[in-house]
Amino acid sequence: MVDAILAVAMAAGGCVAGQQLHPDGWVRFDATAYLLTCALSLPLALRRRAPVPVLIASGSMYTVYLAAGYQPSLNFWAPVIALVTLAGQRPPRSAAMGAVFVAAVVAFSGMRGRLGPALVLAQAVLVPVVAVVIGDAVRRLAQRNRQLVLLTARLEREQEERARRAIVDERVRIARELHDVVAHHMSVITVQVGLASYVFDSDPRAARAALDVIGDAGRDALDEMRRLLSLLRVDFDEDGGEGQRADGVGDIDGVGAVGAVGGVDGVGGVGGVDGAADPMPGLDRLADLAERMSAVGVTVDLTTEGAPRHLAPGLELCVYRIVQEALTNVVKHAGTPRADVRIRHLSDRLSVSIANDGPGRDAARPRVGSGTGHGLIGMHERAKILGGTLSAGERPEGGFRVHLTLPFDAEAGAGT
Incomplete structure (x- = not known):
């Protein structure tokens, strides 16, 4: 024209x-x-x-x-x-x-x-x-x-690819969290159900104690599942109001919004939850974790060395999850009634060691990077994200040992 x-x-x-x-x-x-x-x-x-x-x-x-x-x-x-x-x-x-x-x-x-x-x-x-x-x-x-x-156009494609990759990474992270939560608590519940069934008639008191442990583990699993669901929450919608769940789950008052089950006031006396996530588990929860493992039949010796210092939530969550996964593997595979957890606060790094002295079953222990199990692979990925290292393998004196080292300078990026 x-x-x-x-x-x-x-x-x-x-x-x-x-x-x-x-x-x-x-x-x-x-x-x-x-x-x-x-x-x-x-x-x-x-x-x-x-x-x-x-x-x-x-x-x-x-x-x-x-x-x-x-x-x-x-x-x-x-x-x-x-x-x-x-x-x-x-x-x-x-x-x-x-x-x-x-x-x-x-x-x-x-x-x-x-x-x-x-x-x-x-x-x-x-x-x-x-x-x-x-x-x-x-x-x-x-x-x-x-x-x-x-x-x-290339930048737009790269941005779209980065966005898709970020979504995939987030899904992998959530899947890893779900694996840790489900594997640990379901292992505890499975063992306690077997114990309660075995002693139900002969020792009602032990059966009731096992049921109490099952209830505690179930409530803990629900709490952590709510925390994971909060990751899918959109903070604000276009009008500035509080957004909805990205997956359409909706509010999580108790567990009720999931599938419209209703409140959980009658389940173990938990009561409704208003959607605010509890603090992520950290080093202060390791004692409770050790107590739950003791109820399963595995004695956990928890030792802390050095002057404790304030750690970022992400770093504490990493330590908690790795210890949790290692102890879960002890319950499932080690065949030993004892585990040792040692935490050392060094000048520039945090050292965590989880070991057991049982013979275990070699076929049931996937090695890091072997692709034959998600537990140790997820532990390795967690350590790598925070700039740390993780090793796992047989001990010369017998048993299995997981050793984690995390630098303190990774705290700035450990808040996820």
């Missing part, structure tokens, strides 16, 4: 100027002049689609126009505009060839306009050079714009 308007404007301007300006010595502007003016101006409507043919057509028709004895007037600019377009559309070699052609046309125009040789030469050199420079600048600008468009 722009090119068509330009072509019509050039043709109209050339016709009006030729009709109005007819000094002595020039052929009067007649019907042939109108046709030639339109013939050299109207091809500009196709200047972007076919720059070379348009340049040849405009320059040739302008040469015929001049040879017929008509005054140059505004028709002089049609081949110049075509050259600017050619330089902006094609490589420099094509632009140079077009500049030579336009230089000849401009020189002929100067001679027909009765200019001096110096002025004719200057005009024949400067006009094509300026046109090529302008066209080349337009071409370079168009190339930059295209590159910016491609770069913008």
Whole structure:
């Protein structure tokens, strides 16, 4: 549309100027002049689609126009505009060839306009050079714009990929948390159910104690599941109000909103929960964890060395989860009634060791990175995220040992 308007404007301007300006010595502007003016101006409507043919057509028709004895007037600019377009559309070699052609046309125009040789030469050199420079600048600008468009599209794709990767990472993290929670508490519940069933008639008191442990483990599992569900909560909606669950779960008043079960006031005396997540488990919960393991039949010796210091929640959660997973593996695989947990606060790092002295079952212990189990692999990933190291394997004196080392300088990034 722009090119068509330009072509019509050039043709109209050339016709009006030729009709109005007819000094002595020039052929009067007649019907042939109108046709030639339109013939050299109207091809500009196709200047972007076919720059070379348009340049040849405009320059040739302008040469015929001049040879017929008509005054140059505004028709002089049609081949110049075509050259600017050619330089902006094609490589420099094509632009140079077009500049030579336009230089000849401009020189002929100067001679027909009765200019001096110096002025004719200057005009024949400067006009094509300026046109090529302008066209080349337009071409370079168009190339930059295209590159910016491609770069913008690439950045958008990378941002979408990073967003998808972040979602996948978050799902992996939640899955790892779910594994830790379910594996630990279900192991405790399974063992206690078996114990309660075994002593139900012979020792009602022991059976009741086992049921109490089952209730505590179930409530702890529910609390931690609520905490995990809070990760899926959208903090604010578009109107600034409190958002809904990303997975459509809704509020978690108690456990009721999940499947519209209702409150859990009658389940172990938990009562309704208003959706506010409890603090994430940390080092202060290890004693409770050891007590629950003792109820299962595994004595846990918990030892802390060094001056305790304030740790980031993420670092404490990492330690708690790794100790929890290691003790769960002791219950499931070690076949030993004893485990030792040693926490050492060193000057620049935290050292955690979980060991048992039982023979265990080698086939049931997946090695870190083996891909045959999620427990030790998840422990290894947790340590790696916080810049720490984790090793797991057989002890020379027998049993199995998991050793975790976390640098204190990872605390800044440990809040997840």
